Amino acid sequence: MLLLAIIAATVLLLYFGGLAALMYAILGLVFVTLFIWVSDAVTLRNRDKQAGAPVGSIYSYMRPAWRLAQENHQRSKAASTGAARHSSISLPCTFSFSYADHHGNRARRTVNITGISSSGGQAYLEGFCRSRMDNRTFRVDRIQGDLTDAETGELIPVKRLLSSVHTRSSMDYKPLAPAPKSSTTKEWKTAVFFAGFRGGKLDELEGLAAAAGWQIRWTISPTVDYVVRNGSAGKKQLAEADNLGIDVIDEDTFRALL
Numbered sequence: 001m002l003l004l005a006i007i008a009a010t011v012l013l014l015y016f017g018g019l020a021a022l023m024y025a026i027l028g029l030v031f032v033t034l035f036i037w038v039s040d041a042v043t044l045r046n047r048d049k050q051a052g053a054p055v056g057s058i059y060s061y062m063r064p065a066w067r068l069a070q071e072n073h074q075r076s077k078a079a080s081t082g083a084a085r086h087s088s089i090s091l092p093c094t095f096s097f098s099y100a101d102h103h104g105n106r107a108r109r110t111v112n113i114t115g116i117s118s119s120g121g122q123a124y125l126e127g128f129c130r131s132r133m134d135n136r137t138f139r140v141d142r143i144q145g146d147l148t149d150a151e152t153g154e155l156i157p158v159k160r161l162l163s164s165v166h167t168r169s170s171m172d173y174k175p176l177a178p179a180p181k182s183s184t185t186k187e188w189k190t191a192v193f194f195a196g197f198r199g200g201k202l203d204e205l206e207g208l209a210a211a212a213g214w215q216i217r218w219t220i221s222p223t224v225d226y227v228v229r230n231g232s233a234g235k236k237q238l239a240e241a242d243n244l245g246i247d248v249i250d251e252d253t254f255r256a257l258l
Contacts, residue, residue, distance in 0.1 A: 196233035
């Protein structure tokens with residue numbers, strides 16, 4: 001748009017004022033730009049002088065003044081972009097948040113939210129969960145605290161996301177009735193399996209678990225309470241844990257639970 005305005009102004013100057021008028025306009029623009037540039041350089045030099053720092057000639061401040069102008073432009077652009085983003089939220093968008101599952105176990109989730117659905121008066125966020133490496137739904141009333149925008153780090157209340165996204169889908173999923181409690185008592189306190197850890201790091205984590213009275217498992221089975229994963233964890237292991245309903249957590253969450 002700015003380029004079109006410049007082209008239009010150039011054509012008008014040539015048409016009504018001829019080449020001389022265009023040259024005067026260009027010289028005026030150059031003079032104003034140079035005046036602002038020199039003024040910024042003088043401001044920087046005076047700032048250093050007041051701070052007691054050694055100062056040089058005005059020419060030595062020309063390049064810093066140019067960089068300062070560029071930085072101010074970038075900040076102004078970022079502020080306008082941030083304001084536009086703050087006014088509305090469009091999906092898909094990646095957020096991280098603290099979530100409590102139906103057992104009450106809390107873990108940090110990072111999810112690429114793609115939509116919002118509702119069922120039985122409850123709102124659900126839908127998207128790809130990077131912790132489970134699969135598509136998941138999250139009941140809004142189980143989200144604890146604000147959402148954190150993975151791109152900007154901005155804290156966004158869940159209510160603001162719900163009010164920004166007006167499109168809703170109807171979710172046909174109906175939660176299963178809770179399974180009857182087994183009559184057998186649990187013979188262990190807490191059992192953990194470490195997925196993807198090797199060498200000294202594995203020894204360190206196993207030592208922490210043992211010191212806290214946790215039991216360590218070397219295979220994934222129904223007797224495992226938590227699977228602690230890192231980036232090297234195998235997809236087969238994570239899928240097996242998911243099928244058994246075992247909570248998969250990261251190292252930071254594991255340390256917080258001890």
